[in-house]
Amino acid sequence: GFTANQSQVFNLIKSCPLAEGIAMQSLMTSLKYLTTYDIRTCLKFLINEGHIFSTVDDDHFKST
């Protein structure tokens, strides 16, 4: 039950092979058509639902 935006953000996070996860900056670069606000809104939802988590700091994310 993801929206299109949530799905895009989640799939990018899921596909990142880095141990520290994907950086906020990379999400913004890959999703140029979304605003920073849109991306942060998606991240909040995904974290709240337990689909993703922050890693080494609040700007890196991995999927569960």
Place this chain on the structure above:
Amino acid sequence: SNLTPEQQKKIEENRQRALARRAERLAQG
């Protein structure tokens, strides 16, 4: 991996918390 043991520990703890949260959300329906 270029992560320190402390960073690896933090990531694993955050992962476990997220998994618990996911289970909680699924249980709520």
